[in-house]
Amino acid sequence: MKLTNKIFANRIFTEAMSKFNQLHNLPMETFIEVIRINKKLEEHQTLYETARKAIIKKYGEDVGGNMVIPDDADASVHKNVNDDFQVLVETEFEIKDVKKIVLTKRFFGERGLVPIDVLALEDILDLDEFLKIKKEVKKKK
Numbered sequence: 001m002k003l004t005n006k007i008f009a010n011r012i013f014t015e016a017m018s019k020f021n022q023l024h025n026l027p028m029e030t031f032i033e034v035i036r037i038n039k040k041l042e043e044h045q046t047l048y049e050t051a052r053k054a055i056i057k058k059y060g061e062d063v064g065g066n067m068v069i070p071d072d073a074d075a076s077v078h079k080n081v082n083d084d085f086q087v088l089v090e091t092e093f094e095i096k097d098v099k100k101i102v103l104t105k106r107f108f109g110e111r112g113l114v115p116i117d118v119l120a121l122e123d124i125l126d127l128d129e130f131l132k133i134k135k136e137v138k139k140k141k
Contacts, residue, residue, distance in 0.1 A: 001098055003123050006089045007041075008048045016117035017041075023113075025106050033101055037124055040095040048088070055084045100126035 007013045020034065053067070059081045060067040069081055103125055107113045118125065 001037075001096075001100060001124065002092055002094050003044075004089065005044075005048045005091045005093070007123060008045050009089050010120060012116060012120040016113065016120040019113060019117060020107075020121065023107060027106075030101055033099055036098045037095065037101070040098060044093050044095070051088050052085075055081060055088065058084075100124060102126045102129045 017038070021038065026034070056067045056069065059073070059077050060069045063070075069077065101124060103113075103118070113121075118127075
């Protein structure tokens with residue numbers, strides 16, 4: 001499964017993954033696949049965070065023990081920071097030996113996913129299979 005670092009910069013993705021991880025009514029196969037995906041994402045998120053901090057350290061200043069990019073920094077500094085972050089978030093990585101997760105109605109409901117979550121998680125979900133299943137159900141009715 002190919003992904004980009006943009007998922008780590010996306011607050012909605014992080015929140016949706018948190019909800020996703022708390023779903024307890026999943027089939028065991030799906031639950032195991034969620035655990036596998038999480039484990040692999042954690043490895044890549046650590047790399048992303050290390051690179052993100054390096055960018056801030058490269059261009060930032062220490063203010064009270066925290067590295068920050070000063071608002072009054074030269075415009076070229078802000079451009080360089082933005083350029084480096086753009087490269088970082090567009091960097092692709094691959095997680096192997098995992099399958100995209102097929103949505104079922106078990107993912108939705110009282111404490112489940114909402115449409116914005118599905119959109120945020122689209123890179124790890126098999127939406128084509130979900131839509132195919134949904135069409136088959138409609139045909140049976």
